[in-house]
Amino acid sequence: MKWDYAPAPESRDAAPLKPRYDLFIGGKFVAPTDGTVVSTVNPATEEVLAEVAFAGPGDVARAVEAARAAAAGWAALPALERGKYLFRIARLIQERSRELAIVETLDGGKPIRESRDVDVPLAAAHFFSYAGWADKLSYAFAGRAHEPRGVVGQVVPWNFPLLMAAWKLAPALATGNTAVLKPAETTPLTALILAEIIEEAGLPDGVVNIVAGDGSAGAALVRSDVDKVAFTGSTAVGKEIQRALAGTGRGLTLELGGKSANIVFEDAALDQAVEGIIEGIFFNQGHVCCAGSRLLLQESVAEEVVRKLWARMERLRVGDPLDKNTDVGAINSAEQLARINDLVAAGEREGATRRSVACELPEQGYWFAPTLFLDVAPANRIAVEEIFGPVVSVTTFRSPAEAVERANNSAYGLAAGVWTDNGAKAFEVASKLRAGVVWQNTYNKFDPTAAFGGFKESGFGREGGPAGLAPYVRFAS
Amino acid sequence: MSRAAVAKTYKLYLGGAFVRSESGRTDPIGGVNVPRGSRKDIRDAVKAARAAAPGWAKKTAYNRGQVLYRFAEALESRSDGSDEYGEAVDLLVHYAGWTDKLAAVMGGVNPVAAPFLSFSSPEPTGVVAVLAPDRPDVLGLIREVAPALAAGNTVVAVVSRSSPLRPLDLGEVAGVSDIPGGVLNLISGRLDELLTPLCGHRDVNAIVDATSDDSVAATVDELAAETVKRVSRPTPYTDSLTRLEPLVELKTAWHPVGT
Numbered sequence: 135m136k137w138d139y140a141p142a143p144e145s146r147d148a149a150p151l152k153p154r155y156d157l158f159i160g161g162k163f164v165a166p167t168d169g170t171v172v173s174t175v176n177p178a179t180e181e182v183l184a185e186v187a188f189a190g191p192g193d194v195a196r197a198v199e200a201a202r203a204a205a206a207g208w209a210a211l212p213a214l215e216r217g218k219y220l221f222r223i224a225r226l227i228q229e230r231s232r233e234l235a236i237v238e239t240l241d242g243g244k245p246i247r248e249s250r251d252v253d254v255p256l257a258a259a260h261f262f263s264y265a266g267w268a269d270k271l272s273y274a275f276a277g278r279a280h281e282p283r284g285v286v287g288q289v290v291p292w293n294f295p296l297l298m299a300a301w302k303l304a305p306a307l308a309t310g311n312t313a314v315l316k317p318a319e320t321t322p323l324t325a326l327i328l329a330e331i332i333e334e335a336g337l338p339d340g341v342v343n344i345v346a347g348d349g350s351a352g353a354a355l356v357r358s359d360v361d362k363v364a365f366t367g368s369t370a371v372g373k374e375i376q377r378a379l380a381g382t383g384r385g386l387t388l389e390l391g392g393k394s395a396n397i398v399f400e401d402a403a404l405d406q407a408v409e410g411i412i413e414g415i416f417f418n419q420g421h422v423c424c425a426g427s428r429l430l431l432q433e434s435v436a437e438e439v440v441r442k443l444w445a446r447m448e449r450l451r452v453g454d455p456l457d458k459n460t461d462v463g464a465i466n467s468a469e470q471l472a473r474i475n476d477l478v479a480a481g482e483r484e485g486a487t488r489r490s491v492a493c494e495l496p497e498q499g500y501w502f503a504p505t506l507f508l509d510v511a512p513a514n515r516i517a518v519e520e521i522f523g524p525v526v527s528v529t530t531f532r533s534p535a536e537a538v539e540r541a542n543n544s545a546y547g548l549a550a551g552v553w554t555d556n557g558a559k560a561f562e563v564a565s566k567l568r569a570g571v572v573w574q575n576t577y578n579k580f581d582p583t584a585a586f587g588g589f590k591e592s593g594f595g596r597e598g599g600p601a602g603l604a605p606y607v608r609f610a611s
Numbered sequence: 612m613s614r615a616a617v618a619k620t621y622k623l624y625l626g627g628a629f630v631r632s633e634s635g636r637t638d639p640i641g642g643v644n645v646p647r648g649s650r651k652d653i654r655d656a657v658k659a660a661r662a663a664a665p666g667w668a669k670k671t672a673y674n675r676g677q678v679l680y681r682f683a684e685a686l687e688s689r690s691d692g693s694d695e696y697g698e699a700v701d702l703l704v705h706y707a708g709w710t711d712k713l714a715a716v717m718g719g720v721n722p723v724a725a726p727f728l729s730f731s732s733p734e735p736t737g738v739v740a741v742l743a744p745d746r747p748d749v750l751g752l753i754r755e756v757a758p759a760l761a762a763g764n765t766v767v768a769v770v771s772r773s774s775p776l777r778p779l780d781l782g783e784v785a786g787v788s789d790i791p792g793g794v795l796n797l798i799s800g801r802l803d804e805l806l807t808p809l810c811g812h813r814d815v816n817a818i819v820d821a822t823s824d825d826s827v828a829a830t831v832d833e834l835a836a837e838t839v840k841r842v843s844r845p846t847p848y849t850d851s852l853t854r855l856e857p858l859v860e861l862k863t864a865w866h867p868v869g870t
Contacts, residue, residue, distance in 0.1 A: 259724065276716050276852055369839065376836035381829025388839065545838075557866075564864050574866040581723035585731040585861045590816070591839045596861050599721055599731060609853045 139451065142458040144246045149236035154185040155322065157193055157346070158329035160200035161339025168192040169347065174322060177243035178455050178464035178499040186322050189345035194314070194354040197343040201285040201312040202359070204340030209282045209310040211338075213269035220265030220307055222335040223328075227258040227300075230331065234324055238296055239455045241323040243464030243500070244418050246456050256580055257300035260598075263582035264304035267603060271309060274600040279610035282310035283385055284361035286606065289352040290325075291367045292318035292466050293421040293522075299325045301597045302364050303342060304582075309606040311362070314343045316355050320467045322346035353378075361385060362606065366423075368520075369546070369591050387595025387605045389423065389587060391520040392548030394569065395541035396426030396577065399534070400434045402553035406575065408442045414551055414577040415526040416450060416462050416504055421470070423592075424549035426577055427521060430537055433530045440508065440528060444489065447504050452493045462524055465500040474502050474523035481507050481516035486527065512543060520546070534559060538566045547589030551577045570596070621645050621775070623652060623799065624782025626659030627792020632800070645775050648800030653767065653808040656796040660738045660765035661814050663793030668735045668763040672711035679707035679761060682788040686753075689784055699753040705851065706757040713762060713855060721863065728866045733859035735763030736841060737816035740809045742802070742831070744821045748774040752781065755819045755845065756795065758854040764817070767796045767809060775799035802827065810834035817841040817858055 154171070156163040168190035173182045189197070208216070227234065231254045238249035267274060286306045290298035295317055306313045317325035329344040345351060349371075356363045356375050362385030365375050369390040379386050396414045398407045414426025431439050455463035465471040482488050487508040495501040502523055510517050510527040517527050531537040541550055549571040552563050564572040570588045573579060580586065580598075587596035595605045622629040623646050634649035667675070683703035690696035718732035739759040744751035748771035759766045770778035782797045798805065806827065810818055811834040818840055820831050828844070835842045843857035 278850060278852060373836050373839060376839065377833055380832030380836065381825070383828070383844075390839065560866065561864070564862075570860060570862060572862065572864045574864065576727065576865055576867050579723070579725065579727060579729075579865050581721060581725070581729065584721035584723055584729045584865070585863045587861070589736075589860045589862075593839060594841045594857075598863075601717070601731065601861050604856065609850065 139459055141454070143454065144236060144456045144458055146236060146240070146456070149233040149240070151184045151237065151323070154187070155326040155346070156187045157189055157197070158326065158333070158344040159193070159197045160343065161333065161337075163329070166190060166193045169351075174241060174320070176240050176499070177466055178496070180498050183240055184323065186326070186346050189316070189347040189351045191354040193345060194347070194351055194358060197314045197345050198285060198287070198355070198358045198360060200340035200343050201314050204338055205284050205312045207338060208312050208341045213271070216308065216310065217265045217268030219335055219337050220261050220268065220304060223331055224258045224261035224265060226331040226335055227254065227261065230327070231255070231258070234296060234327060236456070237327060238324050239463070242292065242295060242321045243455050243466050245460040245463045246458055247460065248418060253294055253297045256582070257296045260300040260304045260582040264308040267305070267600070268308040271603065271607070274603050275607070275609070280607040281610070283606060283608055284311060286311045286313050286362045286364060287355040287358060287360035288313055288315045288364045289355060289367065290315065290317055292321040293418060293423070295321040296324040296328060298366055299328055302366075305597070305602045306364070306606050307341065309603055311606055312341045314345065314355060314360065316352050317344065317346055319348045364605070365389070372593060385605060388593035389595070389597065390591060390593035392423045392425070392546045392588065392592050393428055393518065393520055393544050394424050394426050394546070394549040394551070395428045395430050396551035397430045397537045397541060397553065397563065398432060398435065398439055399554040399556075399559065400432040401555050402575075403555060404435060404439055404442060407553040408439065408446050410551060410553060410575070410577045411443055411526070412446055412450070416524050417578050419462055419465060419502070420524040421466055421522055422578065424571060424578065425522070426551050427526055428517060429526050429528045430540055431528060431530050432537070433532050436528070436530045444506065447491050447506065450491060450504050452491070452501070452503060453496060462504055465502050465523065468500055470522065471500040471502060474521055474525065477516055477519060477521045478505060478525060481510070481514060481527070484511070484514045486510045486514055486516060512540065518544070534563055538563060542568045545591040548592035549573070621779050621799070623648060624779065624785065624795070624797040625652065625656050626796065627786065629782060638801070640775060643776060645779070645799050648798040648805055650804070650808040652798055652800070653805055653812065656767040656798055657738060657809070657812050657814050659793035660767050660796055663791055664735070664737055664765045666791060667765055667794045672713070675761065675763060676707045676710040678789045679703055679710065679757065682785060682790060683707060685784045685788045695747050695750045699750045702750070702753055702757050706761040709758070709761045709851065709855065713859065716852065717856070717859065718861065726868045728868050729863060731861050731863040733762070734862050736858055736860050737764060738814060739764045739766050739858055740815045740818045741766055741768035742818070742820045742822050742827070743768055743770050743778065744823060745771045745773045749777050749781065751821060752778045754847070755821045758851060759819065759858050760790070760795065762855050762858045764858055765794045767798065767815070769802065769805050769809065770797055770799050772802055806830060807834060810840070811837060813838050815840060817843070819858070820844050
């Protein structure tokens, strides 16, 4: 049966965009001296949203200098005072939450439901939680003598622009570092609104510098005179960065790609599991490093789960990201859409059976219908490579041991899901999975108090919780 | 007639066995022929370490502590009475006591803002490559190997290049210490030959570079980047928790609570 829904669009009035956003260096918004000004577009409509200044290498160097100049003063601030600035930022994010959610959705294409209920509240929560760590660091570090690293360079991806900025900045500032943050090429706007918030919060000049730019700005930042680099993005770029820092002694943490297994056992509550599968792979159009993109179904229930999953997929609402009822929004960029198309074509070529939801996609913008692959062989590209799109590949298994073996058969090790009503089995399987996060009977849950990060080629270091503080300090030795 | 001493043929400690280098090569060091480990020896050692990893990781922390303490006992009885041996024994005792404290110090329950039991706990990272310092030859090796083993990892260590004899003897101590075969592997040889096969090996998860050699650092880091290996560079003064941290992975598990 086809259901029609009345549109329920969020108003854009609550988020007036400026015509142009400049670089935020040394506490001021400044024009690029050797960078350029580019347009940022709404991936759902291809409409130009604003002009954004992109940093050139000289601009990046200026930002690092500003952070360097501010470092000693910020580190010397009493810890409670440092924390108070972070509390202010958390509060201002909450005050401007509606505006931030709308802009996040406009610039990135994700459903407003997600930016409103997940991205923005979690960003505020990270600042709030880490604010309280500022004066409790000696407890986090089990009594070890510690000092800030100094200036940190942080490069964040386009899938969670505001949230990733919060993940990176909050622990860096709490531990007494100053920062240069480079948001992603296609989604710079909310990080630049965060720069406005940081200005409004009255942080000392240069403590946080935010410079939009493309990959070359990121490359310039990680190769600059910073004391620590934190990167979230693809494994390929992460390896480049690790190589670029070889022998320099600079700190490095990497949050890289994933190809996470979502394992459903026959004794799981199947309807609940189906919701978890949907959440696992269609949250943020699958633009999630920990997306449950490899669905492993126990053979005895595989057909039933696929039937229920497909029925659920057909009811997903794909379209206007600003509509409050939209489940799946726009693909972030033309480039990303091309990558998804390429991998999906490879899946078909290699013999997997493709099923895509027959939804009407808007004519403008970048869209991809929720897609399921059956008859997938473990060596197929779609089962091995990160697609970063609304595409799930299904394979089956017979025993828990086989499920674990298949789940672990990956160069990645970021996350996994386990669905079973047997508690002992859930914890046993979780303990055997080589992944940094294991969700049991749930998926894609995040919290500032809970460590997040990968095993193997999904990167090293953790974000969240006390573990997220350690990479930002040097221990006396 | 004076008695002729039995000269010892020094061997690699690999997969719980004492073997000559597969290459058949030796280097004369201090009047003794020391096996010159090869690329193939490294591969064999990593294979043995990988095979031993699940069993060692699965042992209870209490059991791993007992085994490390037994290592300390065995080393004490072989001690030459020097400060170096004494310190090495004490370090083993120290790390024997770490095995069941790691989770309490590094992990815990995460007070998430939703009805879930969420907790983070450390797990071994897997196979650790140790590049031991040239000196002190015994203490320098124990200082890097003990934290890796305490955290539940298996180890392939390249021992002191300039004085490999006493470090190779540690294999005999380990062999009677209930450390399962393959958990600790000791290889002697030339760093320029062993660095690439060991640090570039896809099945090595972390590297402890204790050589204090800047010229080695860049090469090690570049090899590590191929598979995103964790690299740590402890100094003799690095505290034990800072040594342990790069050798574990924190796993966060979430489970719903209530309906």
